[in-house]
Amino acid sequence: MYIIKNQTYSLITGASSGIGKEIAESLAKRGNNLILISRRRNILEQIAKYVIETYNVKVLTMPCDLTEKDSPKSIYLWCKENNIIVDTIINNAGMGLFGEFFKQDIEKQMSLIELNINCLVKLTYYFLPDLLKLSKGYILNVASIAALYPLPYYCVYGATKAFVLSFTEALRFEMRDSNVTISCLCPGDTDTDFFVNAGNVKKKKPTQPPSIVADTAVRLLMKNEPVIFPANANMMSKIPRRILKKMVFKRISSYKV
Ligand SMILES: NC(=O)c1ccc[n+]([C@@H]2O[C@H](COP(=O)([O-])OP(=O)(O)OC[C@H]3O[C@@H](n4cnc5c(N)ncnc54)[C@H](OP(=O)(O)O)[C@@H]3O)[C@@H](O)[C@H]2O)c1
Numbered sequence: 001m002y003i004i005k006n007q008t009y010s011l012i013t014g015a016s017s018g019i020g021k022e023i024a025e026s027l028a029k030r031g032n033n034l035i036l037i038s039r040r041r042n043i044l045e046q047i048a049k050y051v052i053e054t055y056n057v058k059v060l061t062m063p064c065d066l067t068e069k070d071s072p073k074s075i076y077l078w079c080k081e082n083n084i085i086v087d088t089i090i091n092n093a094g095m096g097l098f099g100e101f102f103k104q105d106i107e108k109q110m111s112l113i114e115l116n117i118n119c120l121v122k123l124t125y126y127f128l129p130d131l132l133k134l135s136k137g138y139i140l141n142v143a144s145i146a147a148l149y150p151l152p153y154y155c156v157y158g159a160t161k162a163f164v165l166s167f168t169e170a171l172r173f174e175m176r177d178s179n180v181t182i183s184c185l186c187p188g189d190t191d192t193d194f195f196v197n198a199g200n201v202k203k204k205k206p207t208q209p210p211s212i213v214a215d216t217a218v219r220l221l222m223k224n225e226p227v228i229f230p231a232n233a234n235m236m237s238k239i240p241r242r243i244l245k246k247m248v249f250k251r252i253s254s255y256k257v
Pocket of ligand 1: 013014015016017018019020037038039040064065066067092093094095096115142143144145186187188189190191192193194195197206210
């Protein structure tokens with residue numbers, strides 16, 4: 001019996017750590033070939049080596065800074081020039097900035113918007129027509145449970161995630177008659193480098209492992225779930241917005257920034 005190996009690729013942004021790295025591994029377990037993207041070349045190469053040896057899939061790495069305006073188009077053109085067929089896009093790369101809005105560097109805030117919103121929209125825009133032509137494909141946009149409420153001391157971050165959820169649900173509706181599955185992932189606090197990178201160094205370490213978030217995300221993406229609230233986000237997602245906002249503001253009012 002001949003086994004026809006999968007010739008298409010899943011492209012994952014922010015694949016060097018946390019949720020993105022775990023989603024990459026979860027996809028590899030299912031036999032998907034991978035394109036791993038983030039800034040840290042060495043880490044991407046180490047992950048690629050491990051995934052190739054463990055899961056016997058093909059893995060390409062593309063180190064780049066996704067806050068650079070042309071990066072998404074360069075990634076798309078690189079795939080086209082090298083005849084790489086992408087059928088899954090995981091728009092996961094993201095950053096936060098913790099602190100009072102007006103005390104944060106404005107250039108950092110603009111980079112955050114470039115990464116969390118613009119890069120995600122551009123990658124979706126460039127790859128979606130090819131997924132439609134393939135007549136199959138998956139797009140997973142990573143938002144956050146914070147997409148459901150305003151998040152003081154992460155004002156801009158929270159607003160970018162509300163954008164991602166709104167954009168993804170609207171696009172999913174537009175694509176409802178196609179064979180492209182478009183879902184949004186809304187995790188709660190997860191044990192990754194996110195909080196330290198955001199400058200929230202005093203935060204208690206979250207207990208939820210990124211592997212749980214990733215496995216749930218991949219499983220429910222394949223089941224065409226519109227919005228995925230893994231584990232600790234699931235209960236919060238059921239609370240009416242008005243009450244959720246009150247709860248969040250009450251908890252945050254005890255913060256020392
Ligand atoms: N952790 C949580 O509690 C939580 C909760 C809800 C949602 N999320 C969302 O989950 C996603 C993944 O975050 P995480 O928790 O896994 O955090 P993380 O461990 O800090 O991972 C962030 C990833 O994004 C990449 N990245 C950051 N800036 C980049 C840039 N300019 N260009 C290219 N890649 C860049 C990082 O790689 P390099 O440093 O190598 O570039 C890394 O691979 C984010 O969208 C985040 O908002 C996280």
